[in-house]
Amino acid sequence: MAWFIVKRVLSIIPIILGVSIITFLMVHLLPVDPAEAYLRLSKIPISDEAVQLVRTELGLDQPLYTQYLNWLSGAIRLDFGSSYITKNPVWEEMMNYLPATLELTFSSIILAFLISLPIGIFSALYKDRLFDHFSRTLSFVGAATPSFCLGFLFIYIFSLKLGYFPVSGRGGLVHLILPSLTLALASVAVYTRMLRGSTIDELHQPYVLYARARGIREKIIIGKHVLKNAITPLITTMGMHIGHKLSGSIIVENVFAWPGMGRYFVNALSARDYPVILCYVVLVTTIIIICNLLIDIFHAVIDPRVRKKGVY
Amino acid sequence: MINLSKRYFKSSYLLTVLLVFSLLLTACNGSSSSSAADNNASSETGVNTIRFSSANDIGPLNPHMYAPNQMFAQNMVYESLVKYVDGKVVPHLAEKWEVSEDGKEYTFFLRKDVKFSDGSAFNAANVVKNVDAVLANRQRHSWLELVNQIKEATKVDDYTVTISLHNPYYPMLQELALIRPLRFLGEAGFPESGNTSEGIKAPIGTGPWVLTDYKINEYAEFSKNENYWGEMPKVDKIHVAVIPDGESRVLAFENNEIDVIYGDGSISLDSFKYLKETGKYETAVSEPLFTKSIALNSNKGPLQDINVRKAVEYAFNKQSVIDNVFYGTDKLADTLFPANFPYSDVKLTPYTYDVSKAEALLNDAGWVLPANKEFREKDGNVLELELCFDSANNVHKAIAEVLQGDLRKIGVSVKLIGEENQLFGQRQTNGDFDMIFSDTFGIPYDPHAMVSSMRIPSHADYQAQVGLPMKKELDQKIEEALLSTDEKTRQELYDYILTTLHEQAVYLPISYGTNLTVYHKNIKGLEFGQMNSEIPFEKIDKE
Numbered sequence: 001m002a003w004f005i006v007k008r009v010l011s012i013i014p015i016i017l018g019v020s021i022i023t024f025l026m027v028h029l030l031p032v033d034p035a036e037a038y039l040r041l042s043k044i045p046i047s048d049e050a051v052q053l054v055r056t057e058l059g060l061d062q063p064l065y066t067q068y069l070n071w072l073s074g075a076i077r078l079d080f081g082s083s084y085i086t087k088n089p090v091w092e093e094m095m096n097y098l099p100a101t102l103e104l105t106f107s108s109i110i111l112a113f114l115i116s117l118p119i120g121i122f123s124a125l126y127k128d129r130l131f132d133h134f135s136r137t138l139s140f141v142g143a144a145t146p147s148f149c150l151g152f153l154f155i156y157i158f159s160l161k162l163g164y165f166p167v168s169g170r171g172g173l174v175h176l177i178l179p180s181l182t183l184a185l186a187s188v189a190v191y192t193r194m195l196r197g198s199t200i201d202e203l204h205q206p207y208v209l210y211a212r213a214r215g216i217r218e219k220i221i222i223g224k225h226v227l228k229n230a231i232t233p234l235i236t237t238m239g240m241h242i243g244h245k246l247s248g249s250i251i252v253e254n255v256f257a258w259p260g261m262g263r264y265f266v267n268a269l270s271a272r273d274y275p276v277i278l279c280y281v282v283l284v285t286t287i288i289i290i291c292n293l294l295i296d297i298f299h300a301v302i303d304p305r306v307r308k309k310g311v312y
Numbered sequence: 313m314i315n316l317s318k319r320y321f322k323s324s325y326l327l328t329v330l331l332v333f334s335l336l337l338t339a340c341n342g343s344s345s346s347s348a349a350d351n352n353a354s355s356e357t358g359v360n361t362i363r364f365s366s367a368n369d370i371g372p373l374n375p376h377m378y379a380p381n382q383m384f385a386q387n388m389v390y391e392s393l394v395k396y397v398d399g400k401v402v403p404h405l406a407e408k409w410e411v412s413e414d415g416k417e418y419t420f421f422l423r424k425d426v427k428f429s430d431g432s433a434f435n436a437a438n439v440v441k442n443v444d445a446v447l448a449n450r451q452r453h454s455w456l457e458l459v460n461q462i463k464e465a466t467k468v469d470d471y472t473v474t475i476s477l478h479n480p481y482y483p484m485l486q487e488l489a490l491i492r493p494l495r496f497l498g499e500a501g502f503p504e505s506g507n508t509s510e511g512i513k514a515p516i517g518t519g520p521w522v523l524t525d526y527k528i529n530e531y532a533e534f535s536k537n538e539n540y541w542g543e544m545p546k547v548d549k550i551h552v553a554v555i556p557d558g559e560s561r562v563l564a565f566e567n568n569e570i571d572v573i574y575g576d577g578s579i580s581l582d583s584f585k586y587l588k589e590t591g592k593y594e595t596a597v598s599e600p601l602f603t604k605s606i607a608l609n610s611n612k613g614p615l616q617d618i619n620v621r622k623a624v625e626y627a628f629n630k631q632s633v634i635d636n637v638f639y640g641t642d643k644l645a646d647t648l649f650p651a652n653f654p655y656s657d658v659k660l661t662p663y664t665y666d667v668s669k670a671e672a673l674l675n676d677a678g679w680v681l682p683a684n685k686e687f688r689e690k691d692g693n694v695l696e697l698e699l700c701f702d703s704a705n706n707v708h709k710a711i712a713e714v715l716q717g718d719l720r721k722i723g724v725s726v727k728l729i730g731e732e733n734q735l736f737g738q739r740q741t742n743g744d745f746d747m748i749f750s751d752t753f754g755i756p757y758d759p760h761a762m763v764s765s766m767r768i769p770s771h772a773d774y775q776a777q778v779g780l781p782m783k784k785e786l787d788q789k790i791e792e793a794l795l796s797t798d799e800k801t802r803q804e805l806y807d808y809i810l811t812t813l814h815e816q817a818v819y820l821p822i823s824y825g826t827n828l829t830v831y832h833k834n835i836k837g838l839e840f841g842q843m844n845s846e847i848p849f850e851k852i853d854k855e
Contacts, residue, residue: 041379042452044453044454046741046767047770050451152559168553181585255557255560257554259527
């Protein structure tokens with residue numbers, strides 16, 4: 001187990017190196033030079049002279065590999081350079097926005113889990129009955145509605161009409177509920193269908209039959225044995241969704257004026273703020289890899305079959 | 313096995329509880345800090361706060377720099393020597409001034425009762441220090457002719473400063489009134505090097521407001537400056553929440569989380585119309601501040617022919633745009649500048665909507681409509697024009713669609729090209745367009761700074777005009793107008809410039825842009841600022 005973790009942690013390094021190189025090259029392929037973008041944002045006329053001045057200032061006049069190596073030597077020490085626009089250290093700024101995004105991501109994942117769990121199980125137990133049809137419809141609607149649309153709908157109903165929650169900003173639990181619910185609902189659709197499927201599969205396993213034969217109460221069979229096995233694929237999906245949500249919260253952040261990384265990143269993209277773009281991609285990649293690793297470990301912990309077979 | 317699963321169940325249960333608990337904890341943690349902000353914003357006893365919102369963070373509040381500093385916020389904290397009011401320049405931090413006979417030397421007599429928000433005195437040494445800081449970074453400010461023209465600032469005595477220029481430059485006072493870069497930072501705000509382009513230590517200004525609380529990308533809170541020399545603000549605090557999305561802003565306003573919506577583009581025109589029609593709120597539209605127009609490229613494709621450019625002018629049904637896109641908030645524009653702008657009252661014949669005239673012009677130009685075809689042709693080429701717009705700008709998009717429909721009626725095909733903001737800017741700079749949206753700078757830059765920029769290749773205006781046979785002469789006259797000392801000659805030069813631009817049909821003026829505001833009925837004394845980004849918060853009161 002320990003060796004497995006060490007191996008996985010070490011494998012992060014080449015992945016991040018690869019990702020950073022690809023991002024670095026892609027960023028440089030973007031049309032419009034950052035020096036030009038900066039001048040335009042500052043409403044300064046773009047002459048060759050002015051562009052040259054800013055390029056030298058930002059170190060963009062050096063060959064590409066020198067720029068990359070400079071970036072890399074800093075990045076190892078968590079020095080991702082300074083934002084072209086704000087002139088502040090990127091890492092500091094990122095750490096300022098990261099907690100808000102993590103808060104939103106994790107609360108939405110937990111919320112999605114808490115909502116899907118009962119719905120998924122009951123749809124499986126009452127397969128093809130009214131509740132199942134209802135949950136299916138809900139899933140389709142949830143999966144098909146764009147998050148900005150859902151967000152505005154929630155604001156309209158729960159903030160404006162009912163007055164339960166504030167419209168925007170970050171603050172207490174009341175601020176967190178609507179944006180995480182918006183972000184959660186798209187996943188709820190996936191999770192309930194998945195949980196329903198895996199629960200139905202498990203219900204057909206021989207051990208359920210034997211358990212029933214032994215006269216064990218249905219509640220215990222479902223709650224203790226079936227659920228435990230049925231939930232495993234869900235945990236994997238949730239782990240993979242963390243990355244998706246981290247980077248996918250941009251629209252929700254915009255609608256709810258949530259001060260997270262998403263907005264910071266989008267602004268950086270349109271300003272061609274290379275250091276911010278690179279830092280964001282590397283950071284999100286790392287978080288996704290770590291989440292996947294944790295999920296694998298979690299699997300091993302809850303499922304002795306995985307542990308004993310030594311799948312890893 | 314059973315033991316194991318029990319253990320697992322216990323541990324997983326524990327994990328869940330822990331997770332939920334930590335979540336609650338972080339949420340509560342957050343709430344303690346922000347509920348403080350909320351309280352400040354609304355219910356702190358005895359403190360009267362106006363809640364405002366901005367699409368972007370206010371930035372570091374550096375008076376001498378540009379993005380990401382927000383102009384409305386810079387204007388709250390810093391002040392200028394003179395102020396621009398109703399087309400005239402009036403005293404502000406300088407109580408009076410004298411101009412030398414050759415127009416190259418301006419002597420300013422400063423007010424003696426002005427203090428910075430930290431209590432330090434505002435004096436001649438401070439003015440010199442700030443002007444020097446701006447000049448040290450001259451290249452950055454080269455877009456502003458004034459900075460190019462300033463030779464130096466010298467202290468005469470504690471409250472008298474002389475600013476000398478290379479040439480007599482008549483818009484000197486007007487440009488001194490701008491929100492940036494020539495405003496004044498207190499001594500304690502300067503970095504060790506004195507070079508403010510590297511950043512400032514603290515935003516210390518002489519203005520009516522002081523930044524007292526700030527959380528990047530969440531909110532900024534300004535309190536009234538107790539040391540303020542002028543009329544004290546009516547309310548105690550201005551709370552500026554960052555709300556990037558216009559529709560969210562409308563909902564926050566309806567939910568009474570913000571008091572005032574202000575600014576061109578801060579909400580969609582549909583939302584403005586909706587809020588107005590509810591009858592629950594006060595709304596207002598400002599006087600024209602700038603001109604929304606489309607530049608027609610005289611240097612590329614079919615528009616090189618003046619007749620084609622004129623045909624476009626005649627074929628465009630502007631009134632329909634005013635009625636259906638702007639819902640009457642903007643006023644129809646016949647000329648590049650409204651007649652009430654300085655030197656802009658020039659007799660020009662508007663290109664009024666006339667389809668048959670447009671068709672006749674195209675026929676004259678040799679673009680004829682072949683039988684059974686939709687678009688005109690000449691020498692086997694189809695008459696097609698590219699219209700570029702910023703894809704994020706819904707108003708541009710709507711106008712572009714109207715123009716496309718209007719030109720189709722006279723047999724001109726229009727290809728709409730929606731570009732990402734930076735690429736849109738790049739097209740303006742490179743001249744890679746047939747038609748492109750291009751607004752004028754607005755008060756108080758219009759017309760002088762706008763015509764001045766027409767000489768600079770990185771502007772869409774220059775690119776659009778470069779195909780004109782008299783472009784050289786035009787640039788010459790612009791130069792002369794800016795450096796002229798005689799009022800009459802200057803007006804004659806402007807007559808020539810504005811008439812030529814109009815007759816050559818290089819601009820398709822659409823509307824005179826305005827500022828919009830919506831506010832709750834308990835808000836009193838809200839007026840429009842003179843300049844686009846100037847919001848007179850100090851006059852607003854809340855009951």
